[in-house]
Each structure stands twice: as C-alpha cells, then as structure tokens.
Amino acid sequence: MARSCGIRIGPRRFELVVLDGSAKKQRMTAFRTGEFPQGGDDPTADAVAVLKEALREHKVPPDATAIAIDSGLAAFRTLKLPALDESKIEEVLKFEVESQLPQWSIDDVVVDFIVLDKTDNETNLLVTAVPKAALQRELDVCSRAGIEPQEAELEATAMVNAALSADICHVDNAQVLVHIGEASTAVVVMDGGKVRSMRAIHIGALTHEPNAAPADAEGVPLEPLTAEASAEDAQRRLEQAVSRIRRELGRTLSGARTANPIEAVYVCGWELPDLVGSTLLDIPVYELDVFEEDSGQPAQGVAPLVVAYGVALRMLGGGTLRTSLRREELRFTGAFERLELPIAVAVLTLITGLAIFNIFEFKRADKLDGDLHAWLQSNRNFLLTDLSNPKNTKAGSLEGAPPELEKFVQETALSDAKKPENGVTSQYTRAEQLAQIELRLKNEILKLNKELGTGGEIAQPQSALEALTLVMATIDEFKGDLGRIGVRDAKANYSGGRSGSREFVEVTLDLSFFKDESHLAATQAHDQLKRELEAKPWVLEVKTRQLTPFPDNTGVYTNGFAVSCDLSKVERKAEVGS
Amino acid sequence: MSFKDVVTNMNFARWIIVIGGVGSLALCASGWSLYSKRAEREAALAPDARVERSVRSIQSLGKQYTKLKKDLGGENLRGQDDMATYLATRAVDARVALGSVISTPQNPPYEVQKGVFDYKYGIKPQPQSASTDKGQPRDRIVNYFYKLESDSRRVRVTFIHMWQDQKLKEWEVGNDQWKWEAAVTTRERDESKAK
Numbered sequence: 039m040a041r042s043c044g045i046r047i048g049p050r051r052f053e054l055v056v057l058d059g060s061a062k063k064q065r066m067t068a069f070r071t072g073e074f075p076q077g078g079d080d081p082t083a084d085a086v087a088v089l090k091e092a093l094r095e096h097k098v099p100p101d102a103t104a105i106a107i108d109s110g111l112a113a114f115r116t117l118k119l120p121a122l123d124e125s126k127i128e129e130v131l132k133f134e135v136e137s138q139l140p141q142w143s144i145d146d147v148v149v150d151f152i153v154l155d156k157t158d159n160e161t162n163l164l165v166t167a168v169p170k171a172a173l174q175r176e177l178d179v180c181s182r183a184g185i186e187p188q189e190a191e192l193e194a195t196a197m198v199n200a201a202l203s204a205d206i207c208h209v210d211n212a213q214v215l216v217h218i219g220e221a222s223t224a225v226v227v228m229d230g231g232k233v234r235s236m237r238a239i240h241i242g243a244l245t246h247e248p249n250a251a252p253a254d255a256e257g258v259p260l261e262p263l264t265a266e267a268s269a270e271d272a273q274r275r276l277e278q279a280v281s282r283i284r285r286e287l288g289r290t291l292s293g294a295r296t297a298n299p300i301e302a303v304y305v306c307g308w309e310l311p312d313l314v315g316s317t318l319l320d321i322p323v324y325e326l327d328v329f330e331e332d333s334g335q336p337a338q339g340v341a342p343l344v345v346a347y348g349v350a351l352r353m354l355g356g357g358t359l360r361t362s363l364r365r366e367e368l369r370f371t372g373a374f375e376r377l378e379l380p381i382a383v384a385v386l387t388l389i390t391g392l393a394i395f396n397i398f399e400f401k402r403a404d405k406l407d408g409d410l411h412a413w414l415q416s417n418r419n420f421l422l423t424d425l426s427n428p429k430n431t432k433a434g435s436l437e438g439a440p441p442e443l444e445k446f447v448q449e450t451a452l453s454d455a456k457k458p459e460n461g462v463t464s465q466y467t468r469a470e471q472l473a474q475i476e477l478r479l480k481n482e483i484l485k486l487n488k489e490l491g492t493g494g495e496i497a498q499p500q501s502a503l504e505a506l507t508l509v510m511a512t513i514d515e516f517k518g519d520l521g522r523i524g525v526r527d528a529k530a531n532y533s534g535g536r537s538g539s540r541e542f543v544e545v546t547l548d549l550s551f552f553k554d555e556s557h558l559a560a561t562q563a564h565d566q567l568k569r570e571l572e573a574k575p576w577v578l579e580v581k582t583r584q585l586t587p588f589p590d591n592t593g594v595y596t597n598g599f600a601v602s603c604d605l606s607k608v609e610r611k612a613e614v615g616s
Numbered sequence: 617m618s619f620k621d622v623v624t625n626m627n628f629a630r631w632i633i634v635i636g637g638v639g640s641l642a643l644c645a646s647g648w649s650l651y652s653k654r655a656e657r658e659a660a661l662a663p664d665a666r667v668e669r670s671v672r673s674i675q676s677l678g679k680q681y682t683k684l685k686k687d688l689g690g691e692n693l694r695g696q697d698d699m700a701t702y703l704a705t706r707a708v709d710a711r712v713a714l715g716s717v718i719s720t721p722q723n724p725p726y727e728v729q730k731g732v733f734d735y736k737y738g739i740k741p742q743p744q745s746a747s748t749d750k751g752q753p754r755d756r757i758v759n760y761f762y763k764l765e766s767d768s769r770r771v772r773v774t775f776i777h778m779w780q781d782q783k784l785k786e787w788e789v790g791n792d793q794w795k796w797e798a799a800v801t802t803r804e805r806d807e808s809k810a811k
Contacts (some may be wrong), residue, residue: 049740089634114626347757377625378629378630382628382633385636386636388640392643392644392647396646397652399654400650403653403654406661407657409655410661412751413667414672416671416672417675420678421675424787435678436677436681437682437685438681438685469656469667472670476677479674480677481683488805490684493718497803499774501772501773501775502763502798503761524789526784526786526790527777527778528778528779529776529777529778531774531776532774532801543774548786550786550787586786588786592786593787
C-alpha cells in the first residue's frame with residue numbers, strides 16, 4: 039500500500055498529513071499541526087527542530103513527501119500564447135512572462151503554469167512565479183529536518199486538488215475556494231470544475247499580530263504592530279483583517295466572470311470569526327470539507343489540514359493540477375540523481391582506461407605471437423629442408439616424415455597472411471601448433487617403434503645365438519691356457535618370459551679337452567674353463583658332469599657342460615645415434 | 617515503475633552509465649582474457665620455459681624419427697605372415713647358402729604377459745636323403761642365425777642345436793659339418809588376443 043506525506047509550511051505554522059492507500063481511496067494515518075517558535079536567536083533552527091520532531095514522531099516516508107508553500111510568496115499572471123503543446127510552453131514561458139514580472143529578474147524565479155483554456159488558435163495560461171530564494175528557504179528547512187520534498191507547490195493549487203478529489207466542483211456550477219494562511223489568503227475561482235482565476239490577498243489570519251510577514255511577496259510593506267498594542271487593538275485589527283478579507287472576497291465574487299453561477303464559497307486553513315457560516319453577496323460561505331467519513335481525519339479542526347491533504351493526495355497520484363515549483367537548480371534530485379553525473383564521468387574514465395588497457399594487452403600479445411612465430415620458423419628450418427632458400431642445400435633433420443606432418447610443420451612457419459584459410463593449422467594457436475608438432479612426432483615414433491618391435495615396453499627374448507657366442511668366445515679367449523677343446527654337440531635354449539620369472543639362456547655343450555701331457559692337465563683345463571666362465575658377470579651358473587678320460591689319457595671328455603647365461607648383464611656399448 | 621517509465625526517465629548521463637557499464641564489463645572480460653593469454657605466453661617464452669623445452673624436444677624427436685625410419689628401412693620383417701618367407705630367403709642368401717629350410721610355427725602363440733605374445737617358429741633344413749645329407753658347414757649355419765637376427769630387430773634365435781652327424785668317438789675330431797635345428801621367436805603386443 040502506498041504511503042505519502044503532504045506538509046504545508048507557512049511563516050508561523052505547519053500542517054502535516056500522512057495518507058495510506060491510493061489516489062481513489064486513501065486513509066489518513068497521521069496528521070499534525072504545529073507552531074514554529076518565534077522570537078528565538080535562530081528561528082530557522084527552531085523551525086527545523088519542531089518539524090524534525092514531527093517527522094520523526096509520525097514516521098514520515100522520506101521518498102514520498104511534498105510541500106505546499108505560502109501562496110503570498112507567488113505572483114500570479116495570465117498569459118495568452120499561440121496553441122502550443124506543453125513542452126513548447128515550458129520552453130518559451132519564462133521569456134513570455136518576463137515582461138509581466140518587472141520586480142524580479144526572470145533568472146531569480148521559478149515559473150509554472152496552469153492551462154485555463156485552450157482553443158485551436160490560442161492557449162490561455164495562469165502563470166505562477168515564485169522567487170527561488172523563498173522556495174530554497176523552505177526546502178532548506180525540510181532538508182535540515184531530514185526529508186527531501188519531491189515536489190513543491192502553492193497552497194492554492196493543493197487546495198484545488200483537494201477540492202476536486204472531494205467532488206465539490208462540478209461541471210455545471212462555480213465555486214470560490216479560499217485558503218486562509220498566516221499572512222496571505224489564496225483565492226481560487228473554479229468554474230465548471232476548472233480553475234478560472236487564482237490570486238493571493240496579502241492579508242492573513244495573523245496579519246494583525248506582531249512578527250507577521252513584514253512585507254508581501256511583491257515587496258509592499260505591511261504596517262507592523264508594535265509590542266505595546268493592547269488586546270483591544272489586536273481584536274480590532276483582527277476584525278479589520280476579517281473585514282478586509284470579506285471585502286476582497288466580495289470583489290472576487292462580483293468581478294468573477296464565470297459561465298456557471300457561483301454556488302458557494304469554501305474556506306479552509308486558519309479559522310476566522312464571522313466567515314464560515316456567513317454569506318457574501320448572498321452566496322453562502324462553507325468550510326471546505328474534503329474528507330470522506332471516517333477516513334482518519336480528526337473530528338474537529340479539519341480545515342487547516344486541507345492543503346496538506348491535497349499535497350499528500352497528489353503524491354499518491356491523485357489531483358488534477360500537476361504544478362511543480364521544483365525546477366531548474368531547485369529540481370528534486372534523489373541521491374542517485376545527484377551522483378549520476380559524477381558516476382557517468384567515472385564510467386567514461388573507466389571505459390577509456392579499459393579500452394587503453396585492452397589495446398596495450400593486444401599489442402603485447404601480438405608481439406609475443408610474433409616471437410612464437412619466429413620459434414616455429416626456426417623449428418621448420420631445423421626439421422625440414424628450407425626450400426625457399428635455393429642456396430641452402432642442407433637437408434632437414436626430419437626425413438621421411440608423413441606428408442601431413444610435413445605439411446603441418448610447413449604451415450606453422452607461414453605468416454597469417456599467407457596461411458590458407460582452412461589450413462591444417464587454422465584451428466590451433468601458435469603455442470598449440472608447437473605442442474601439436476611434438477605430439478605428432480611422438481605418435482609417429484611410437485608407430486615406428488611398434489613396427490620395429492622396439493616399443494621399449496616389450497623386451498625381446500634373450501638370444502640363444504648370443505649366449506652360445508659368448509660361451510664360445512670365452513673358450514677362445516683362454517685357449518692358450520685351456521688347450522684344444524672340441525665341441526661335439528652344442529645346444530642353447532632360451533627360458534623364461536613368464537611374468538615374474540627370470541629370463542636366461544642355457545648353453546649345453548658336449549666337450550672334449552685335449553692335453554697331450556695327461557688327462558689330469560685336461561681336467562685342470564676343464565676346471566679352469568669352469569672358473570673363467572663363473573667369473574663372467576653374465577653367467578649365472580655352470581653345471582658340470584662327470585669327466586671321462588680318453589683311453590690314451592691325452593684328455594678328458596664330458597657331456598652336458600651347462601652354462602646358464604643372463605644376457606641382461608652383458609655390458610653393451612651405447613648405440614651410436616640414440 | 618514500468619519499463620516504459622524507465623526509458624522515459626533516461627537522460628544522457630544515465631545512458632552513459634548503462635552503456636558504459638555494459639561496455640566496461642565487456643572490456644573487463646576481454647582485458648582479463650588478453651592479460652591471461654599474454655601472461656601465459658610470456659611465461660612460455662621465458663628462457664628454458666615451455667616453448668624452449670618444446671622446441672628442443674621436437675629437435676630431438678626429429679632426429680629420433682629419422683633414425684628409426686632408417687632402421688625400419690633396414691627392417692626386413694613386416695608382420696607375422698611374412699615369417700616363413702623371411703626365414704626361407706635368409707637361408708638362400710649368398711653369404712649363407714644353406715638351401716631350403718622348413719619353418720614350423722608353434723601354435724598357439726605363447727602369452728608371456730597380458731597382451732604380449734611370443735610367436736615361435738621351429739627351423740630345420742629341408743630333409744634330404746640319408747645318403748646326401750652330410751650336414752652343413754658350421755660357418756654357414758651360424759651366418760644364417762646371425763642374419764636372422766641382424767635383418768630384423770624383432771627376431772631372436774631362441775633355440776639352437778648343432779651336432780655332428782659323423783659317428784665319432786669323443787677323442788676324434790670331426791669334419792666341421794653339422795646337422796642343426798633351431799627356433800626363432802618374435803615378441804609382440806596384441807591386445808585383441810589378450811585373455
């Protein structure tokens with residue numbers, strides 16, 4: 039449910055109304071009238087304190103508050119302009135009305151307008167002008183009290199909105215609406231539900247008192263009362279003020295040119311004797327009661343609340359007159375609105391900085407990309423024959439590579455401008471191209487190793503030929519000591535290969551040892567051979583059998599001389615080129 | 617407040633904030649991406665960093681590939697189906713001259729470890745009549761075995777038996793003619809046959 043607050047701020051008094059609801063149906067949830075202290079050292083500060091207290095007490099919503107100021111501060115003028123739409127009127131209004139406000143500099147006032155009537159050729163306006171200083175003063179009081187009014191208008195227009203919402207003004211009659219303020223009285227002639235005229239009489243309910251407004255808005259000084267004035271004088275002056283107001287109202291009634299008959303005068307604001315309930319030129323004077331029954335208003339004393347009610351109603355979206363005095367430098371600005379220009383400047387600065395940063399980073403990345411390109415070119419020159427240089431006869435270090443690999447390497451060395459659009463390298467960055475070359479080479483090497491059976495992960499079986507050769511080489515190595523040895527049968531067999539089992543080759547020889555000296559020497563040769571073999575690092579075990587001497591004792595022979603060899607222990611020279 | 621109200625209330629400063637805000641976010645993302653890429657490239661291009669190591673590795677791999685390619689050019693055994701031909705052709709090589717040999721694959725291949733198989737082939741000289749079979753010279757037999765291993769990196773002679781056919785006493789010296797039988801083995805990985 040929406041909530042709004044309307045405040046009427048006068049020279050001596052304020053009224054505050056809080057509404058909950060909508061423009062069509064609302065309820066008064068809080069109201070307050072208060073007097074600003076007089077005679078202090080700082081009347082403004084005193085006013086701020088009182089207002090602040092009232093605002094705090096009634097929990098006034100800070101974002102839906104508006105004020106109405108003394109109509110006596112404004113000057114009212116009528117203006118005829120060609121038929122223009124409102125935006126055009128806004129543009130030319132100050133220029134057009136300047137000549138009608140000789141007492142002020144046009145730059146020192148805010149002007150607003152109400153369209154009185156409009157034809158095809160002409161627009162009739164009621165222009166209100168308020169000095170910026172006077173408005174600023176009221177706005178400052180509110181700011182210091184803790185609220186920022188979103189709108190500001192005159193008491194007169196707020197009163198009209200209140201009256202229209204209460205369906206007091208009909209299309210077939212006319213009324214005079216009167217707001218009695220402290221120092222001025224706003225008079226609005228309504229005809230057929232529309233504003234016909236509006237003015238301020240610079241006499242109010244407290245004009246007769248000391249410290250009343252020393253001058254009206256147009257600078258005409260009023261006669262101040264001295265402190266020594268007696269109560270009788272005060273009463274007399276009050277009666278004079280009332281009489282003068284009645285006279286002015288009578289002039290208004292007699293001078294009003296309305297299409298419909300004026301059916302009544304409605305009065306709100308300060309209560310004055312001999313006004314409400316009387317007649318003026320046979321026209322009854324009533325209190326302006328705009329409140330629905332049981333809508334939260336007080337049982338008595340509702341007249342002062344009408345203007346504040348009209349202001350609050352307008353903040354809920356009601357009201358017909360949408361006047362606005364918060365214009366130009368006095369325009370309402372929320373916290374964000376005050377900051378939006380600095381934020382916009384900050385955003386522009388930020389985006390400029392980010393753009394520059396992006397440009398710098400792009401250029402640096404581009405340069406690094408060029409460095410990578412240089413690496414790729416060197417890579418290509420190393421791997422492949424540099425066909426672009428006819429003087430270069432040196433072949434690349436990569437020979438016999440698959441054509442797709444060669445093509446890939448060649449393309450990596452090309453500049454971006456020379457690369458084919460859908461080339462093999464188009465989907466890779468330069469860093470990825472380098473990684474791809476490495477990966478592809480590794481894959482090709484894996485394939486080659488597999489074809490060669492040297493995948494590295496599979497060890498080929500030990501060679502029986504190698505083992506037999508090693509044993510025979512050992513026999514040959516010590517032939518000077520061993521003498522002649524005959525091999526009658528040679529067998530070599532590879533064993534192992536199962537997971538976990540040891541691999542070895544068993545060499546089995548049937549040997550004959552020839553020693554002319556004696557069979558003992560031959561036996562010694564046999565033993566020495568055994569020892570020499572056992573000393574070899576690649577020999578696991580030597581098993582010997584029975585030795586049988588030759589019949590003529592010139593040697594011995596044995597069958598099944600077995601040497602177990604583990605060829606993994608053979609010392610091998612590193613392969614050239616690996 | 618409806619979207620239309622929001623658009624109506626927009627002024628130049630607010631448009632700058634909105635468009636600039638969106639643009640700033642985009643430039644932030646873009647700038648961060650460029651910065652990350654640039655930092656990564658700088659790190660990769662630093663001395664002894666990823667690029668340099670990668671290039672060195674490529675150079676080494678290139679040489680390794682070339683060597684293996686040459687080795688493969690000298691590799692005479694391609695695939696198991698070729699083994700019989702391989703064994704037979706080496707036996708008739710000019711430096712071997714052993715004549716015909718019979719090779720007998722020993723089925724099934726022996727699974728040494730999971731997915732790794734030993735394919736073994738027995739080799740014997742072509743049988744001849746008893747009167748003409750005097751054995752073969754030792755050097756040719758051994759040359760044959762040597763050629764079997766040198767012409768292919770995948771072949772190993774895993775069984776050799778050589779004996780003299782002459783009925784000689786242990787103290788008598790023979791004529792260096794030998795009868796022989798042998799076996800070769802190639803070990804390969806074949807995941808399709810793995811148990």
